[in-house]
Amino acid sequence: MLAEEMVAGKDVTITDVEEAITAYAAAHPGEICIACLKGYKELFLSGPWPDTITLHAVKGKNTIVITVM
Numbered sequence: 685m686l687a688e689e690m691v692a693g694k695d696v697t698i699t700d701v702e703e704a705i706t707a708y709a710a711a712h713p714g715e716i717c718i719a720c721l722k723g724y725k726e727l728f729l730s731g732p733w734p735d736t737i738t739l740h741a742v743k744g745k746n747t748i749v750i751t752v753m
Contacts, residue, residue, distance in 0.1 A: 706732045724748065 686704055690696045709716050709729040719727035724739040739748040 702733070705729075719750075721748070 686696050686700060705716075710731050713730040714728045716729040717726050718729045718733075719737050719739055721739055723743075724741055727737060727739060733752065735752055737750040737752060739750070741747065
């Protein structure tokens with residue numbers, strides 16, 4: 685666990701954190717909500733953080749595409 689490694693004095697990098705989040709999201713799809721907007725379906729992380737996030741309307745065919753930087 686990264687927190688335990690950090691407490692033990694190990695350097696924890698942003699890459700370590702990103703890898704841990706990716707692994708957790710892949711093992712627990714539907715638990716990390718990355719987009720929630722009224723009138724659109726919630727979007728959950730299921731692996732690495734996406735380059736784009738596409739929101740789909742609950743009713744109709746509207747979509748919103750968000751480029752992640």
